[in-house]
Amino acid sequence: MAFPHRHDLETTTLLSRHMGEEEARHLDTWLERGGYEGLRKALTMEPEEIVQVVKDSGLRGRGGAGFPTGMKWSFMPGADDDRPHYLCCNADESEPGAFKDREVLRWSPHLLIEGCMIAARAIRARHAYIYIRGEFFPVLPILNRAVSDAYREGYLGEGIMGSGWSCDLTVHVGAGAYIAGEETGLMASLEGRRAEPRVKPPFPAQVGIFGQPTTVNNVETLAAVPMILTNGAEWYRQWGTEKSPGTKLWCCSGHLNRPGNYEMALGVPLKDILFDVCGGIPEGRAVRAVIPGGSSTAYLTPDELDCETTYEGLKEAGSSLGTASPIVMDESTCLLRATRRIAQFYAHESCGQCVQCREGTEWVTEILTRIEHGDGRMEDIDTLYDLCEQLTGRTICVLADSVVFPLKSSLDKFRDEYEAHILRDTCTAT
Ligand SMILES: Cc1cc2nc3c(=O)[nH]c(=O)nc-3n(C[C@H](O)[C@H](O)[C@H](O)COP(=O)(O)O)c2cc1C
Ligand code: SF4
Incomplete structure (x- = not known):
């Protein structure tokens, strides 16, 4: 499916500059467009200096939580720790509504590869992984080709760009589970196990892939890094606000x-x-x-x-x-139905380790379905509020909480929708 990109609208184009431009996927064109300049600069810098530039830029993680990227990198052990360090790029993008990472991968794979290498150097990793969602069928060959071109031309592997620094990059194809996007689930999946999240701490910076220090970053986060290195932290801060730059x-x-x-x-x-x-x-x-x-x-x-x-x-x-x-x-949308559909998604994607999540998401779906079909009772509203309570902050990961945000806000803000279905078997949607 083709989406409109910036060419016809007044938007800002840093990450999306080459979206829609087929030739920019290829290494030679990418180099003509200034590609790999950020990495060239990073290769002259110490890891701590790279971390500082990214900290100064104020870049925040684009995977959902908005955690400051430079700070996350600084949690990785320093030069005195001789264990292998890993970078993992989270390209599992499965949140309903989200379709940005796959566009970066599809149009600007070298931007991501460069961002991965800069991040790997900053955290002293010698091996980076891109964990890509298994269903991204048309994107995978594009990414694989970019990776093999980058290896052939010395932007990956031994002695990158003629420097003494080496780093490998492996593309790992996921097996199609939403929960594999949660960082500890992702690491388990990458190791060949079921994508089941685990309790944190220990955080990935201490115990990550293969039990070694690891940083997990989203595609869009890493894609923003090359331009920050090339142009500087202040340049990046000309967009956005003090706390949310870029x-x-x-x-x-x-x-x-x-x-x-x-x-x-x-x-x-x-x-x-x-x-x-x-x-x-x-x-x-x-x-x-x-x-x-x-x-x-x-x-x-x-x-x-x-x-x-x-x-x-x-x-x-x-x-x-x-x-x-x-x-x-x-106004034609039934918000009860929309919320039921969202809850159904999370119930289906729950990995089932936590009782509250496994049972609670099913119960929410069941009650919403019952109300939607005209068999609801007013007590159901209280039960749903109670389930919101049970699903909040009690589980290994926040998938359970993910149901609560749309559910509770729909109960708070659109109670009339629930009452119309329960009391009159009608819908307030036009
Ligand atoms: C259920 C669940 C699913 C997630 N799915 C994704 C995902 O598909 N892609 C992603 O980048 N982050 C996802 N995350 C967030 C990751 O756990 C992690 O915080 C993120 O990849 C870190 O990258 P960032 O610091 O660059 O944002 C998910 C989190 C949860 C709880
Ligand atoms: S909250 Fe749900 S998805 Fe997350 S670990 Fe527990 S059961 Fe699995």
């Missing part, structure tokens, strides 16, 4: 005239992205709700869309930036 790829879907991937400076009001960049709602219908950061984030109502698209701005609005994947629902 640009962000927004995956906009749902009831929009121009759904697609758009790169924007962080901080633009959400409504400007949805109504100006994406052209608003088709056929003049009204917006009913927006899930701003992918399916695991809380619903916003139309009057909450003024919020700033920063990590802080969306938190203040009662939701989160997550993977920056707004799903727009117009």
Whole structure:
């Protein structure tokens, strides 16, 4: 499926500059476009210096949690630790609503490879992995070709770019489970085990892949690194805000005239992205709700869309930036049905280790289905609130919490929808 890219709209293009440009996938063209300059610079720097530049840039992880990238790298052991260190690029992208990482992989694979090598040098890794979602069938050959070209031309492997520094990169194809995107589940899967998350601590920087110090970073995070190294931390900070610097790829879907991937400076009001960049709602219908950061984030109502698209701005609005994947629902949407569908997804993807998650997500789905089919009772609303409580903060990973954000916000903000289904067997959607 083709998505519109920046060429026809006023967006900022750092990561997405070459999206849609087929030849930029190839190494020779990529080099003409200034590719691998960030790595060239990084090879003249000590690991600590690279970490400092990324810290100064304020880059935050784009995998969902927004953790500061330079700080994460600084948790890795230093030169006195002679164990192997690993970098793992998380390309499992499975959050409903998110479709940005696969576009970076598809159009700019060398950008990611370069980002991986800079990060590997910063954390003293000699082996990096890209764990790619198994269903990314058209993307895999593009990435594999870029990796083999980079090996052949000396951008990967022994003595990278004529330096004395060597690093390997392996593309590992995932086996199709959402939970393999959670970093400890991902590491288990990479080692050939079931993608079951484990309790943290120990954090991956202490005990990661094969029991060794590991950093896991998202595709978009690593793709931002080369330009930061090339142009400097201050340059990167010209976009975004003090606490949320830089640009962000927004995956906009749902009831929009121009759904697609758009790169924007962080901080633009959400409504400007949805109504100006994406052209608003088709056929003049009204917006009913927006899930701003992918399916695991809380619903916003139309009057909450003024919020700033920063990590802080969306938190203040009662939701989160997550993977920056707004799903727009117009007035024809039944929010009970939408929430049931989200809950069903998480129930299906639960790995089943934690009772609260395994049972709770099923119960939520069952109760929502019952209400949707006109067999609900008013007590069900209290039971759902109770389940929200049971699913919050009690499990190994936050998949269980992921159900709570859309569920609880739908109960709080759209109670009329629940009551209409339970009391009158009707729906408030137009
Ligand atoms: C259930 C679950 C699924 C996740 N899926 C992904 C994913 O597909 N891609 C990703 O980058 N991060 C995902 N994460 C977040 C990762 O655990 C990890 O925080 C992230 O890859 C770190 O990268 P960053 O610091 O660059 O954001 C997921 C987390 C959870 C709890
Ligand atoms: S919260 Fe759910 S997905 Fe996460 S470890 Fe527990 S059972 Fe598995």
